[in-house]
Amino acid sequence: MFIDCVYKALRTPKETQQTLEILTEADMLSGDSSVIQLYEQKLSYYFNTKHAIAVSSGTAALHASLLTVIRPGDEVLVPAICVPMTISAILQAGGVPVFYDCSVNSFKPELNDLDKKITPATRVLVTVSMWGYRAIDNDTVTFCRQRNIMIIEDAAQSAGTDSLLGYEGTIGDIGCFSTHEFKLISTGEGGFILTNSDTYAEKIRSFTHIGFSERHGGFGYADGLNYKLSAFQAAVGIVQLTSLDAKIQGREKRKVKWKSLLQSAEGISFLNSDVMSRHNCYSLVCLLNDNAKQSGIELARKLYNVGVNTDTFRYKNTIVSNYPYYKEYYKHPKYTRDNNIDFPNATEMVKKMLVLPCHERVSVEAIHKASQSIMQFIQDA
Numbered sequence: 001m002f003i004d005c006v007y008k009a010l011r012t013p014k015e016t017q018q019t020l021e022i023l024t025e026a027d028m029l030s031g032d033s034s035v036i037q038l039y040e041q042k043l044s045y046y047f048n049t050k051h052a053i054a055v056s057s058g059t060a061a062l063h064a065s066l067l068t069v070i071r072p073g074d075e076v077l078v079p080a081i082c083v084p085m086t087i088s089a090i091l092q093a094g095g096v097p098v099f100y101d102c103s104v105n106s107f108k109p110e111l112n113d114l115d116k117k118i119t120p121a122t123r124v125l126v127t128v129s130m131w132g133y134r135a136i137d138n139d140t141v142t143f144c145r146q147r148n149i150m151i152i153e154d155a156a157q158s159a160g161t162d163s164l165l166g167y168e169g170t171i172g173d174i175g176c177f178s179t180h181e182f183k184l185i186s187t188g189e190g191g192f193i194l195t196n197s198d199t200y201a202e203k204i205r206s207f208t209h210i211g212f213s214e215r216h217g218g219f220g221y222a223d224g225l226n227y228k229l230s231a232f233q234a235a236v237g238i239v240q241l242t243s244l245d246a247k248i249q250g251r252e253k254r255k256v257k258w259k260s261l262l263q264s265a266e267g268i269s270f271l272n273s274d275v276m277s278r279h280n281c282y283s284l285v286c287l288l289n290d291n292a293k294q295s296g297i298e299l300a301r302k303l304y305n306v307g308v309n310t311d312t313f314r315y316k317n318t319i320v321s322n323y324p325y326y327k328e329y330y331k332h333p334k335y336t337r338d339n340n341i342d343f344p345n346a347t348e349m350v351k352k353m354l355v356l357p358c359h360e361r362v363s364v365e366a367i368h369k370a371s372q373s374i375m376q377f378i379q380d381a
């Protein structure tokens with residue numbers, strides 16, 4: 001593969017040195033370490049939220065957040081285009097996933113569809129900012145406030161995406177982030193939760209610390225799991241956070257390069273990143289129209305055969321409710337089980353999408369070479 005969407009984060013010798021220095025200073029290495037406190041301070045400073053809670057993964061962040069706000073049987077609105085981890089967290093928290101359509105060529109919710117999906121049991125809207133693109137706006141927030149629905153943002157892929165509303169993951173009630181290897185802040189495994197609510201923060205902190213109650217100064221006042229991050233990962237995270245903006249700039253260059261080489265291609269346009277906002281350039285989402293004479297998946301397969309592995313090829317652009325395990329939750333009366341009818345916008349987008357990586361292991365020469373292949377495959381179709 002001369003381009004691989006699978007991101008293996010680079011660390012410079014200087015960054016490794018800085019990480020080791022932080023660890024040398026550490027009072028201890030567990031999740032109660034001073035290094036964790038420092039990491040959480042730096043996260044809440046960067047993202048401008050009252051609270052930041054470091055946890056062991058993005059899935060743990062989602063699970064702990066959902067468990068804090070729903071009761072078993074509550075319905076959780078979740079987008080038709082997301083990752084299975086989002087659904088797993090809902091199921092593990094005892095929630096019932098209710099899949100909703102996105103608006104046209106966007107990862108934001110289609111509010112008309114949300115309206116149809118709401119019942120007295122609806123408690124939470126989960127937004128998922130796929131590939132770093134925004135998935136929440138003012139209309140979404142107003143819609144939920146008026147209906148007393150909480151918003152949990154799955155911002156696992158969108159660390160650093162910013163708009164007039166603030167950073168993605170700080171706009172709803174609770175934001176959940178992953179710092180898995182593939183994400184922009186890479187700590188191997190890990191995640192964190194952001195919120196401005198004292199109540200949610202206290203509950204989530206307690207749950208992720210095996211039920212430890214800060215107010216009572218002990219265990220046995222609440223239930224929980226050990227979802228703590230270790231000082232090792234937090235030390236990596238502190239250094240990674242420092243280079244987040246530089247990383248985004250590096251990705252921005254690659255995204256601009258892809259766009260400049262592909263813009264003349266008949267049949268390709270690009271998913272809009274909103275004006276007055278910053279996309280973290282996790283990946284570039286291209287949309288193929290009729291002139292391309294093929295679906296995103298077909299083009300992704302041809303690219304794979306010449307050495308370009310894209311997320312489109314790896315994940316097959318599936319509507320998430322189609323996974324076999326979720327069959328139970330994708331049936332009448334809410335759905336017809338015809339994707340075209342249930343999620344017209346998401347189905348259309350999934351067909352058209354070609355997702356191109358912009359991370360620092362993708363060289364400019366490789367982008368040139370791959371772009372030529374893309375132009376050729378469209379011409380030949």
Ligand SMILES: *Cc1c(COP(=O)(O)O)cnc(C)c1O
Nearest residue numbers: 057058059083085156157178180
């Ligand atoms: C990576 C990811 C997760 C899960 O994060 P982990 O740290 O791997 O548990 C959840 N949601 C989205 C959108 C992701 O990209």
